[in-house]
Amino acid sequence: MNYPEFRPPAERAAVIDLAAIRHNVRHLAHVVSPARVMAVVKADAYGHGAVETARAAVEAGAAWLGVAHISEALALRAAGVTEPVLAWLHTRNAEFGEAIRANVDLGVSGWDLDAVVAAARELEMPARVHLKIDTGLGRNGCPEDLWEAFVGRALAYQEEGLLRVVGIFSHFAVADEPHRPETDEQLRKFREAVAVAEDAGVDREVRHIANTPGALSRPDAHFDLVRIGLGMYGLSPFAGQTSAELGLRPAMSLKTTIAACKEVPAGQGVSYGLHYRTKEPTTLALIPLGYADGIPRVATGAPVQVDGQTYPVVGRIAMDQMVIDLHRTGIAGTADSFEGREVVLFGGEGQPSVDEWASAAGSINYEIITRISGRVQRVYVDSAADDDASAPPIALEAAPGAQDAEGEQAQAVQAK
Template identity: 55%
Template sequence: MTETDALPSGPMRARAVIDLGALRANVRTLRALAPAAQLMAVVKSDAYGHGAVPCARAALDAGADWLGTATPEEALALRAAGIPGRIMCWLWTPGGPWREAVEADLDVSVSGMWALEEVVAAAREGAGVARIHLKADTGLGRSGCQPGADWDRLVGAALHAETEGLVQITGLWSHFACADEPGHPSITAQLTRFREMTARAEAMGVRPEVRHLANSPATLTLPESHFDLVRTGIAVYGISPSPEIGTSAELGLRPVMTLTASLALVKHVPGGHGVSYGHRYVTAGDTTLGLVPVGYADGIPRHASGTGPVLVGGKWRTVAGRIAMDQFVVDLGGDEPPAGAEAVLFGPGDGGEPTAEDWARAAGTIAYEIVTRVGSRVPRIHVNALPEQAPGGHGGRA
């Protein structure tokens, strides 16, 4: 366990056990797939719900060269926790904490002129030399600068700021739209556009430290997209980016999170008994019901009402009726586990339990959402931390 864990003395309503040993193994697997590139472990959104600080330390220990976050606040929180090394953040809005980011030695993304002007202003005010990554929109249509005149203008202005000693252009980057759909025509189109836009920037005088385009699915399936750095997110946590690419086991990854709860009640009910709001489930005959004390306030998707799988007493059960804010019911079919018995919502799957992918199918969503949405009422219990990641240790690598 790590310093983020505060275990109660008694039984727990629910818990998310985070296997840092599995995370380290996943990082090593991903590094082996892109041996010529540096690796960024993305720890945005509290490490996809797994706990940013302990996961960041474990990733660095396993050989990650960079950490990535969406917001600057996430990156600054890592620095405040003593996390060393290169950290990049990319989701900026006007008036963001540019000065704090530069002073904290973060790498920041710049998609347009307003962002360049704000980071240059922070550097000019004495924050230091800003490390910036210019983002190209190669076809995703979110952030990033459009090719052509807009790109030339942004690159030219960044180069001017670099000659003034205000910024260092450390990266050129973009993001795939459909890398999780093998064979999608946009993949080749974006690769071509990225090569063109980086070549144009370099012809204008940019000498980037890293060029990066590959996300988790591209790292797993598109070696031609690896360039100088790969950005691995969901794969670090042992989850396949999409069924089309393969299962976690087929990809050599192990899911890191296991979500369990303790049954709050087991009771006998007659046939014809309605269960939960709206009575969308009615018992077919005499049976036993188990009350699982987690609900959509804990991140259990309401869309999985009637379909979500749970392992209780060594058997798969299905959510009976609607998932409520704090609880849901499973039909135990006459079995009588005691109150307090473990209900496993998802885990690696090798113990017969459902996986996050199973819940994603049940809810009509993706596994990213299943793990990321697990709420703050569910404590994270980090296991298999190395000694340097334990309380008082430095964690990570300098």
């Protein structure tokens, strides 16, 4: 007799709502239409699970997938994902041949062009490449003064049948601060670079520079394709604006249960360094998540929700655990004890937010979700709240001077 597999409840879980991911992709696709969407699933989809997230994003209309490393792209291919995938960050040990064989597009901006061509020559199979221009971020990307020659080299290789120039792209530096003028300058440089490439004979399929903040605040930057990362996971890239104000739903909720409760007297020190001492007799609750699970060690004071009530973390966060002060007595060891009750560190509506944890850690919401470690089980759900596929777009007011691709003043809807 075959028995169903027994799967105990997760002790620690990052609960991923695939309906939220689909909602966010559809919403952002509406915002950037007629441009298409590239769903960025690098870093295991910002901790959400690359394969599951990629499939949900494609179901919602994402036309492309984006990763940093070739190994991430190959893992998608191994899982049966067939949509176009772009990988753009390479080292000398990158598996260019395997990428070409798996039909993975490659971002190139310097030495990597020749390395990709060498692999293509050996395989006798052309590579698909996106040429990257550095418009101001100062990381990878071809410098402006070398761009014309770089494009010429790529076209020469294309004439040999060793590659196909599929796209031209760049990366914004300050689009999450919509009123900074550097974005205008980056767009000017990008348009000039595209013009140089097209004049030289590049017949590209896609131009892309906008990330999530660019998608929401710079309609003039949408071009043919927009790369959405943080927004797909339902988080806001803008200081002072919430996910809900942007029409997004957080997809990850981080949960566990209380491991133990203990009655302590006034003056009890808590955790390493004893930087917190109880002011009166109280009950301390032990939360079995710590920095080995990706929780920032410095995030003392961050919110933890139990039974709908929020408590700050007290004392130093340790490798495997943290403590909250319940500010009541007479419950440990009784029928009303808190052992086993669900704990939510962050999540969606009505729960503490990732942004609150980022603030407590002196960091950003990107880092909080991405660093949740593999020790925390990913649990996938599909909520029934996926019912507003046609929600109207919500975006920031366009930055002053923002121009669309034809040079007309861009318009956007002010988020409420």
